[in-house]
Amino acid sequence: MAVDAQTVEKLAELARIAISEETVEEVSSRLGDVLQLVDRLQAVNTEGVPPMAHPLDAVQVLRPDEVTEPNRREEFLALAPQSEEGLYLVPKVID
Amino acid sequence: MEWEIVIGLEVHVQLATKSKLFSGAGTRFGAPPNTQACAVDLAMPGTLPVPNAEAFRYAAMFGLAMNAEIGRRSVFERKNYFYPDLPKGYQTTQLAEPIVGPGEIEIHLEDNSSRKVRLHHAHLEEDAGKSLHEAVFESGQGMSGIDLNRAGTPLIEIVSEPDMRSAAEAVAYLKKIHSIVTYLGISDGDMSQGSMRCDANVSVRLKGEKELGTRTELKNINSFRFVDKAIKVEAERQIDILEDGGSIVQETRLYDSDKNETRSMRSKEVANDYRYFPCPDLLPVELDENYIETLRSDMPELPDAKAARFREQYRLSAYDADQLTQELATAEFFETVAKQSGEPKLAANWMTGELAALLNREEISIEQSPVSAEHLAGLIARLKDGTISSKIAKQVFEAIADGEGDADTVIEKRGLKQVSDTGAIEKMVDEVIANSAKQVENYRNADESKRPKMMGYFVGQIMKASKGQANPQVINRILKEKLDALL
Numbered sequence: 398m399a400v401d402a403q404t405v406e407k408l409a410e411l412a413r414i415a416i417s418e419e420t421v422e423e424v425s426s427r428l429g430d431v432l433q434l435v436d437r438l439q440a441v442n443t444e445g446v447p448p449m450a451h452p453l454d455a456v457q458v459l460r461p462d463e464v465t466e467p468n469r470r471e472e473f474l475a476l477a478p479q480s481e482e483g484l485y486l487v488p489k490v491i492d
Numbered sequence: 493m494e495w496e497i498v499i500g501l502e503v504h505v506q507l508a509t510k511s512k513l514f515s516g517a518g519t520r521f522g523a524p525p526n527t528q529a530c531a532v533d534l535a536m537p538g539t540l541p542v543p544n545a546e547a548f549r550y551a552a553m554f555g556l557a558m559n560a561e562i563g564r565r566s567v568f569e570r571k572n573y574f575y576p577d578l579p580k581g582y583q584t585t586q587l588a589e590p591i592v593g594p595g596e597i598e599i600h601l602e603d604n605s606s607r608k609v610r611l612h613h614a615h616l617e618e619d620a621g622k623s624l625h626e627a628v629f630e631s632g633q634g635m636s637g638i639d640l641n642r643a644g645t646p647l648i649e650i651v652s653e654p655d656m657r658s659a660a661e662a663v664a665y666l667k668k669i670h671s672i673v674t675y676l677g678i679s680d681g682d683m684s685q686g687s688m689r690c691d692a693n694v695s696v697r698l699k700g701e702k703e704l705g706t707r708t709e710l711k712n713i714n715s716f717r718f719v720d721k722a723i724k725v726e727a728e729r730q731i732d733i734l735e736d737g738g739s740i741v742q743e744t745r746l747y748d749s750d751k752n753e754t755r756s757m758r759s760k761e762v763a764n765d766y767r768y769f770p771c772p773d774l775l776p777v778e779l780d781e782n783y784i785e786t787l788r789s790d791m792p793e794l795p796d797a798k799a800a801r802f803r804e805q806y807r808l809s810a811y812d813a814d815q816l817t818q819e820l821a822t823a824e825f826f827e828t829v830a831k832q833s834g835e836p837k838l839a840a841n842w843m844t845g846e847l848a849a850l851l852n853r854e855e856i857s858i859e860q861s862p863v864s865a866e867h868l869a870g871l872i873a874r875l876k877d878g879t880i881s882s883k884i885a886k887q888v889f890e891a892i893a894d895g896e897g898d899a900d901t902v903i904e905k906r907g908l909k910q911v912s913d914t915g916a917i918e919k920m921v922d923e924v925i926a927n928s929a930k931q932v933e934n935y936r937n938a939d940e941s942k943r944p945k946m947m948g949y950f951v952g953q954i955m956k957a958s959k960g961q962a963n964p965q966v967i968n969r970i971l972k973e974k975l976d977a978l979l
Binding site: 411413448450451453456457458459460461462464465466469470473474479481482483484485486487488489490 | 525576
């Protein structure tokens with residue numbers, strides 16, 4: 398069960414992944430394989446089984462409310478392609 | 493046709509924790525950009541979020557205040573979307589198992605009526621950073637600047653049922669949420685700094701109709717006043733469209749306060765698809781019964797309980813009690829004045845009258861009031877012991893507001909002490925009677941039932957002569973004696 402080309406394009410758009418036209422077919426068939434696996438899982442009778450939030454049977458440890466992180470702005474800014482006045486610069490996006 | 497407006501609100505409240513929801517970076521407002529954004533907030537590879545216990549405590553306190561169920565187990569999910577101020581590419585939030593379940597609060601309206609608004613749920617989530625689109629950069633023409641200080645700050649998103657039927661009800665609900673979070677001390681609730689933000693879902697339907705109309709979501713409403721205006725203008729827009737035979741498009745709209753209009757926000761209509769899934773980095777959080785019961789017993793007195801106590805203990809009207817308990821600082825101010833002056837009713841009148849007018853005029857909060865609770869108590873004490881009349885008290889109040897010192901200082905310096913000395917008042921009464929032959933004549937010829945009213949003229953003249961300082965009760969007594977002697 399392959400995923401149609403339109404769905405592949407929509408998923409690529411949502412995930413911001415560039416998929417060239419030549420590879421659409423291959424991606425579509427591979428996604429189809431994944432969905433087949435999901436179909437098999439969905440065939441299992443899960444009545445009365447609560448949804449699992451995490452595979453580990455454990456609960457989250459919380460941390461006390463304390464500021465423990467020093468200011469490392471200059472190090473982080475140095476990793477960005479562009480920065481100015483302490484800000485990361487990105488292409489303008491306004492929706 | 494009679495239309496009914498249906499409103500549901502989504503309120504985001506920034507929690508006043510010292511550190512972020514999932515990292516140990518600070519949350520201080522106004523810090524230089526990106527100085528409070530650590531590797532976790534920046535989504536550096538290999539980082540792992542660890543939730544802040546205090547954020548859970550605050551969220552659970554809020555739930556208890558809303559008479560809501562507290563999720564004994566809550567789960568974080570990823571809401572996936574791309575925007576430059578969201579470095580991870582997803583917001584960590586809650587969906588299926590939020591910390592606060594269904595609840596209910598009572599809102600109070602101007603006409604003294606009240607109604608219940610149901611809470612759908614409230615969940616914990618992280619805030620995004622800030623994009624600066626307007627700034628101009630030397631090294632990047634037409635680029636946006638990103639400040640990630642706010643990224644990861646804990647929020648609770650409070651989602652109501654569509655239970656409100658007017659803009660006024662929506663404002664009352666929002667004010668109630670504001671009161672509760674500030675009473676609890678879990679947020680500063682400052683809308684101007686974005687600590688509290690509100691989106692409104694608005695639809696209209698014909699009165700009596702059961703089905704909800706198509707709704708629009710209004711974003712960017714950042715003051716109580718704009719909530720009122722935005723809802724009104726959007727409801728009018730929808731009614732106009734429907735009355736012209738059109739239909740409403742379900743969409744997100746932005747409220748523009750300068751133009752007082754709403755406009756569509758989506759340029760290209762790609763339906764949102766957030767592809768939520770449980771966050772694999774975070775385990776479910778469990779809060780046990782003991783924890784919740786301890787929180788419950790440590791809850792402070794909340795606005796409704798305080799208002800009830802004010803009615804009972806200080807014999808205030810329902811209206812005054814509501815007015816004085818909306819903000820914790822106002823309630824505390826009132827109790828100080830009431831206790832120090834021993835005159836709760838006068839304290840309430842002065843606070844809802846002169847003081848409220850002063851704060852409104854100066855656009856300041858009660859914490860910034862130039863007239864302190866001690867000042868007001870002192871003023872009321874002088875009013876009560878007859879040192880000044882209520883008319884003069886207003887002058888004294890204004891002088892205190894102008895920084896001339898406390899009531900005693902102002903009364904002394906300006907010589908405003910009320911004259912109760914009968915000798916001095918008698919002299920003034922005699923003079924006025926002597927100079928008002930015509931009015932005295934009228935008084936004598938008038939029917940007895942009309943005389944009390946006619947005394948007003950004389951009282952006014954005497955007050956004028958005394959520069960408002962003569963004790964009105966003494967004037968009345970002496971004046972009546974003297975006039976009656978002339979009959």
